[in-house]
Amino acid sequence: xxxxxxxxxxxxxxxxxxxxxxxxxxxxxxxxxxxxxxxxxxxxxxxxxxxxxxxxxxxxxxxxxxxxxxxxxxxxxxxxxxxxxxxxxxxxxxxxxxxxxxxxxxxxxxxxxxxxxxxxxxxxxxxxxxxxxxxxxxxxxxxxxxxxxxxxxxxxxxxxxxxxxxxxxxxxxxxxxxxxxxxxxxxxxxxxxxxxxxxxxxxxxxxxxxxxxxxxxxxxxxxxxxxxxxxxxxxxxxxxxxxxxxxxxxxxxxxxxxxxxxxxxxxxxxxxxxxxxxxxxxxxxxxxxxxxxxxxxxxxxxxxxxxxxxxxxxxxxxxxxxxxxxxxxxxxxxxxxxxxxxxxxxxxxxxxxxxxxxxxxxxxxxxxxxxxxxxxxxxxxxxxxxxxxxxxxxxxxxxxxxxxxxxxxxxxxxxxxxxxxxxxxxxxxxxxxxxxxxxxxxxxxxxxxxxxxxxxxxxxxxxxxx
Numbered sequence: 001x002x003x004x005x006x007x008x009x010x011x012x013x014x015x016x017x018x019x020x021x022x023x024x025x026x027x028x029x030x031x032x033x034x035x036x037x038x039x040x041x042x043x044x045x046x047x048x049x050x051x052x053x054x055x056x057x058x059x060x061x062x063x064x065x066x067x068x069x070x071x072x073x074x075x076x077x078x079x080x081x082x083x084x085x086x087x088x089x090x091x092x093x094x095x096x097x098x099x100x101x102x103x104x105x106x107x108x109x110x111x112x113x114x115x116x117x118x119x120x121x122x123x124x125x126x127x128x129x130x131x132x133x134x135x136x137x138x139x140x141x142x143x144x145x146x147x148x149x150x151x152x153x154x155x156x157x158x159x160x161x162x163x164x165x166x167x168x169x170x171x172x173x174x175x176x177x178x179x180x181x182x183x184x185x186x187x188x189x190x191x192x193x194x195x196x197x198x199x200x201x202x203x204x205x206x207x208x209x210x211x212x213x214x215x216x217x218x219x220x221x222x223x224x225x226x227x228x229x230x231x232x233x234x235x236x237x238x239x240x241x242x243x244x245x246x247x248x249x250x251x252x253x254x255x256x257x258x259x260x261x262x263x264x265x266x267x268x269x270x271x272x273x274x275x276x277x278x279x280x281x282x283x284x285x286x287x288x289x290x291x292x293x294x295x296x297x298x299x300x301x302x303x304x305x306x307x308x309x310x311x312x313x314x315x316x317x318x319x320x321x322x323x324x325x326x327x328x329x330x331x332x333x334x335x336x337x338x339x340x341x342x343x344x345x346x347x348x349x350x351x352x353x354x355x356x357x358x359x360x361x362x363x364x365x366x367x368x369x370x371x372x373x374x375x376x377x378x379x380x381x382x383x384x385x386x387x388x389x390x391x392x393x394x395x396x397x398x399x400x401x402x403x404x405x406x407x408x409x410x411x412x413x414x415x416x417x418x419x420x421x422x423x424x425x426x427x428x429x430x431x432x433x434x435x436x437x438x439x440x441x442x443x444x445x446x447x448x449x450x451x452x453x454x455x456x457x458x459x460x461x462x463x464x465x466x
Contacts, residue, residue, distance in 0.1 A: 015055040018043050042419065047074025050440045050447060052424070063425040063439045063451055068238070068270045068386075069301035072347045073440040079302045079343045086339035095123065095333045102338035109345060110309055113279045116288045117312045122325075123333030124306035127269030127295035128162030131232070134265050134291045134308045135166050136327050138229040141263075144317035150229040152186040154219050154262075158431045159192060160239040161232060161267055170232055173239060173430055188223055190215045193243045196379045196390060196398070197432070209246025217256045225260040230291075233264070235271040235281025241388030241434030242381050250287035263290040263314065269306070273297030274348065274441045276384035277357040284383070290314055300344045305337040353441045357384050360444055367448040368437075371455055376463045385443075389435040389455070393466075400432045405466070409433060413462055423454045 013021075022041040027033070043055040050073050052062050062070060072079070086102060093100050107121035122137075124130045135153055142150035153170055155161060161170040168177055169184040172192075177183060193212050195201070201208040220228050231253065237243040257264045266289035271281035273294070278284045280292060291314065295306035318325050331337075348354065361384050368387055371377045378392035391409070393399045401409060406429045414427040414435070426436040437451065 015040075015043065018055055049073045049075065050443045058422070060419070060422050060424045061439070061447060061450060061454075063423050063437050065297075065438050065440050066301050067296070068275065068438045069296045071274050071297040071441045072300045072344060072351075072353065073442045076300070076302070076347065079300070079340055079347070082339045082343035083303060083336050086336045090335045092331075092335060094328075094330060096328050100333075100335050100338075102335050102342065103333040106333075106338045106341050109342065110294075110307065114292060114309045115280060115282050118289070118292060118309045119312055120310045120315045122308050122310060123338075124295070124308070124329055125304050125331045125334070125337075126306045127293065128164040128167040128306075129329060129332075130269065130293035130295055130306040130308050131162045131170060131265075131267060132164050132166035133327060133329075134232075134293050135170065135230065137291070137308065137310070137314065137325060138263050138265070140325060141314055141317060142229055144323065147226070147261075149226050150262075152188055152223055152228045153230045153232055153265075154188045154190055154216060154223075154228065155232040156192040156237060157189050158240040159232075159234060159237050160430070162269075175430070186227075188219050188228075190219050192237050192240060193245055193249060194240060194431070195243075195246065196381065199398075205246040206248055209249035210252060212246065213249050213252035213256060216253055217260070220256070220260050220262060225262070228260065228262050230263040230265050231257055232267050234267045235276060235285055236383060236386055238270050238436075239428075240431030241390050241428070241436060242383075242386055243388075244381060244383050245285055250282075250285050254287050257290075265289060265291045265293065267293050269293055269295045270297075270438070271386070273300075274353050274357055274384075275386050275438065277354055277361060279354065298344065299337060299340045300347075302344065303334070303337040303340040304331075305334065305341055306332075351442075356444075357441050360448075361385065363445055364448050367445070367452045368455075370452055371459070374456065374459055374463065376459050376466075382437075385437075385439055385441055387437045389437075391433045391435070391459075401429075406433045409462060409466065413465060414458065417458045417461065418454065421454045421458055423451060425451075 019040055044052045045055050046053040050062055051059050053059050090100060095103060110121050111119045124133055139151050155170045155172055157172045159172045161167045166184050169187045172189050191212055195208055198208055216231060266282050268281050276284045282289050290311045292309045299305050317323060368380050375395055376391050378390040378398055380389050382388055393401055410427040410429050410433055418425060428434050428436055
C-alpha cells in the first residue's frame with residue numbers, strides 16, 4: 001500500500017512505491033511478467049503534445065501514439081474539459097432502448113464522414129468488440145435475408161483483428177491463438193499483401209494485387225460461397241509491419257465480394273481518423289465497404305470507445321417488424337466517451353490534421369528512407385503516418401532472422417535500447433522482424449529527424465552486436 005510519505009506534492013506516488021505496487025498487483029497486457037523480476041516497470045505519468053514522461057522524469061517521443069491511439073497528442077485541455085462537462089451533465093446511461101444526445105450527435109457525425117451509404121453507427125467500447133460485433137451482425141444479417149448457411153469469415157495471414165474470442169478467431173497469428181483453442185469455427189486465411197516477400201511477382205505491383213485479391217475468391221469458392229459471410233481486411237495491414245494495398249487490390253476485392261454476395265468489412269481500428277491522412281482508409285484507397293470497424297483514434301485515447309459503421313443495406317432487415325440485433329455492451333456509446341470523440345473531431349477540423357498528414361507524409365517517408373543505407377534495413381513501407389521497417393540479416397537475399405536471433409535482436413536489445421534513447425515505438429516479430437512507427441498526427445520535420453537519428457544509432461549498434 002502507498003503511504004503518505006510515498007506521494008509527491010503533485011499527488012503522484014514516488015517511483016519506488018509505484019514499482020513495488022506494479023510488481024505486486026498489476027497484470028500488464030501481452031507482457032512477459034517475468035521480464036520485470038529484476039528490471040523496473042516503465043511507468044508513464046504525464047503526456048504533453050507528442051511526448052510522454054516517466055516516473056523518473058525522463059521524456060520520450062511517443063512514436064507509436066500510445067498504441068496507434070493518440071492522434072491529436074497528449075494534454076489537450078479542450079478534450080479533457082469536454083469530458084468533465086459531460087460527466088457533470090450525464091455521466092452514464094445505456095443505449096439499450098434509450099438514447100442520449102452525445103451518442104446521437106456522434107453517430108450523425110460519423111455517418112456524415114463515412115463513405116457512401118454507411119449511415120448507421122453501432123457503438124462498442126473498443127476495437128476487438130467492434131470486430132466481433134461485425135461478425136455477429138453478418139451472421140444474423142444473412143439469417144434475416146434467408147441465407148442462414150453463411151457464417152464463415154475470410155481474413156489475411158498474420159493480420160491482427162483483436163483479442164476477444166471471435167476477433168481472435170479472425171486473427172491470422174497462430175502463436176497468440178494456440179493457448180485458447182478451440183476457437184470460433186469458420187475463420188479462413190488468405191495471403192496478405194507483403195510484396196517484399198513475393199519475389200515471384202518481380203516489380204509488378206498490380207499483378208501481385210490481382211493475385212492476392214484472386215486468392216480471396218479462390219478461398220470463397222473452396223469454402224462454398226453459400227457458407228461465406230464476410231471478408232475482413234485492414235486498409236494497411238498492421239501486423240507483420242505495415243502492408244499497404246497494391247494498386248487495384250481493393251477494387252478487385254469489392255468486385256469479388258459483390259459477385260459472391262459476401263460482405264466486405266474494412267477493419268479500420270488503426271487506420272481510421274487520420275492515420276493515413278483521411279478519416280477512413282477506404283477513402284484513401286477508393287473502395288466502398290459494407291461495414292467499417294473503428295476505435296482508437298476516434299477519441300485519441302482520452303476515453304475508450306469503438307464502433308461499427310454499417311451500410312443501409314445491412315441494417316435494412318433490422319428495421320422491420322420485431323427484428324432485433326441480439327447484441328449489446330453495457331458501456332458502449334458512453335456519454336463521456338461520445339463527448340470526448342466529438343471534441344477530438346473538433347480538433348481534427350480546427351487544425352486540419354488530415355491536411356497536415358497529407359502535406360507531411362512525403363517528408364516523413366523521405367526522412368525514414370535515409371535508413372536504407374543500413375545493412376540491417378530490408379524495406380521501409382507504409383503510408384500516411386504509419387510505417388514499418390523490416391529488418392534482415394542479408395539485404396541482397398532478404399534473408400530474415402531465425403527465432404533465436406529475432407528474440408535476441410528485438411527483446412534482448414532493440415526494445416530496451418530504443419526506449420533508453422527516448423523513442424517509444426514497436427519492435428515486433430509477429431511476422432518477420434520489424435520496427436513500427438505510428439506517431440501522433442501533430443508531428444513534423446524536427447520529430448521526423450529525431451526518429452531517423454535515433455533509429456540510425458540504435459540499429460547501427462544492433463548490427464555491430466549481431
